[in-house]
Amino acid sequence: xxxxxxxxxxxxxxxxxxxxxxxxxxxxxxxxxxxxxxxxxxxxxxxxxxxxxxxxxxxxxxxxxxxxxxxxxxxxxxxxxxxxxxxxxxxxxxxxxxxxxxxxxxxxxxxxxxxxxxxxxxxxxxxxxxxxxxxxxxxxxxxxxxxxxxxxxxxxxxxxxxxxxxxxxxxxxxxxxxxxxxxxxxxxxxxxxxxxxxx
Ligand code: FES
Numbered sequence: 001x002x003x004x005x006x007x008x009x010x011x012x013x014x015x016x017x018x019x020x021x022x023x024x025x026x027x028x029x030x031x032x033x034x035x036x037x038x039x040x041x042x043x044x045x046x047x048x049x050x051x052x053x054x055x056x057x058x059x060x061x062x063x064x065x066x067x068x069x070x071x072x073x074x075x076x077x078x079x080x081x082x083x084x085x086x087x088x089x090x091x092x093x094x095x096x097x098x099x100x101x102x103x104x105x106x107x108x109x110x111x112x113x114x115x116x117x118x119x120x121x122x123x124x125x126x127x128x129x130x131x132x133x134x135x136x137x138x139x140x141x142x143x144x145x146x147x148x149x150x151x152x153x154x155x156x157x158x159x160x161x162x163x164x165x166x167x168x169x170x171x172x173x174x175x176x177x178x179x180x181x182x183x184x185x186x187x188x189x190x191x192x193x194x195x196x197x198x199x
Contacts, residue, residue, distance in 0.1 A: 031069070037062060038073040048078045056088060056095065064140075065096045093147075101136045101143035103181055105129075106160040110149030116156040122146060124171040125159075128178055141185065142178070 041058045045051045059070050071085050089095040105125060109118045126132055129142050136143040152158050155167025161177060 031073075034069050035073050038070050038077065042074075042077060048080075052078075052080065053088065053092070056085070060095060064100045064102060065098055099136065099140065101141050102185070103142050103162055104145065104160075105142060106145045106147045106150070107133075108148070108150050108152075108156070108158040108160075109146045110153070112149070112153035112156040113158055118157045121157055121159065121169055121171065121174065125174060128175055141182070 038059065041055055041062070042048070044058070045055060048055065055074065056066065056071075059074065060066050063070065066089050071082060071089075074080070075082050075085060086097075089097055107113075107118060107122055107125060109122065122133060125144055129137055129144055131137055131142070131144055133144050133146045147160075150158055150160060150165070152165055152167060155165065157169050159166045159169040159174060161181075166173065166177070
């Protein structure tokens with residue numbers, strides 16, 4: 001007989017660790033670096049209570065998702081519990097507790113965009129990136145997400161790349177844009193996906 005264990009996702013997230021918990025020098029350095037980064041973000045705000053979502057958004061922008069360690073530092077610094085931070089992170093669609101690609105491609109599949117050819121664009125992006133909707137490329141460069149109406153129906157079909165709205169998107173214009181981003185990434189000093197900030 002198979003017994004299913006009911007795991008509370010909040011407790012699971014809270015008690016599983018990215019580090020090995022042995023307190024090595026690397027762990028200490030990593031923690032110090034993360035503390036510095038979170039403190040820097042917090043310094044942009046005079047008040048935390050009303051800006052918690054913006055602060056978490058900045059953390060996500062820095063790491064491309066919300067890793068546990070920066071959230072732990074945020075909880076320590078502000079007095080918010082991890083449960084509270086976790087419930088915010090899971091309530092809003094734009095937050096992710098899983099690593100995402102450096103470039104986030106959101107394709108609108110709302111009614112207006114659907115009528116104007118969004119399904120064809122999804123197919124094209126999946127083919128071009130070699131992933132399915134909801135996935136991230138192996139090199140961590142691109143994530144592809146389908147979203148509902150983003151409020152720009154007059155520009156349908158709409159694709160958002162790194163938060164920038166592209167109206168009247170076509171397979172050709174998307175391929176051109178992806179190639180441009182790839183080229184820019186190649187000429188970046190780090191030469192990588194710029195995602196080395198993950199703790
Ligand atoms: S349906 Fe795509 S922007 Fe409204």
